[in-house]
Amino acid sequence: STQSTGNYITRTQAVKKLQLTLPDFRKICILKGIYPHEPKKKRKLAKGSSAPKTFYYVKDIQYLAHEPLLQKFAETKVFVKKVKKALGRDELDTVQRVRENKPHYTLDHIVKERYPNFADAIKDLDDALSLIFLFSTMPRQGKVQPGIINKCRILAVEFMHYVIAARCLKKVFISIKGIYVQVEIDGNEISWIIPHQFTTPPPSNIDFKVMLSFL
Secondary structure, eight states: OTTOGGGEEEHHHHHHHHTOOHHHHHHHHHHHTOOOOOOTTHHHHTTTOOSOOOEEEHHHHHHHTTOTHHHHHHHHHHHHHHHHHHHHTTOHHHHHHHHHTOOOOOOHHHHHHHOSSHHHHHHTHHHHHHHHHHHHTSOSSSSSOHHHHHHHHHHHHHHHHHHHHHTOEEEEEEOSSOEEEEEEETTEEEEEEEOOOOOOOOOTTOOHHHHHHHO
16 A cells, blocks of 8 residues: 555655755755655654654655766765865865866756656646746846846747747736736647736745756
């Protein structure tokens, strides 16, 4: 049964098993499409404790354990330590040398894994468009790098040009949250929201690192 207590693992246990920091664990889960699950026997799993705990399927964490990006995350961790150590000793030559060997990685294999064909990518476009249009309206003086905002603005404009050229617009309506837009591409209905152009600064309690991982 999927509800067996042996099928679940706490987030703390998962982070320890994968030897990741919590931010890196969140990032890899977002990239791979792994989400928490609420067990029916949560109290039993928590051994009677009422403290809030997040649970994942054991099979999902085992699946993550084989992800090549984990090695890159480990290399990045070592890289950051070396830079901090050299900076602390004011060894600028060492800092420059270490930075030249900064670990790099691509997400190509994950994109191909999650979206093996064009139709799969189209079906999951809703949230991606909502995020792109949200970040395209962000103020330049904020927590998000201007380069990311500019890229989102370009992507938003280019996609709207595609909508015009393809004549695939189906519905538009305005709500208090923003402008809802629906298009149809290859028989798939895609809906997203374009925020209103207000000058209100983004809330300070938002974790932009998590949002940028989704982006």
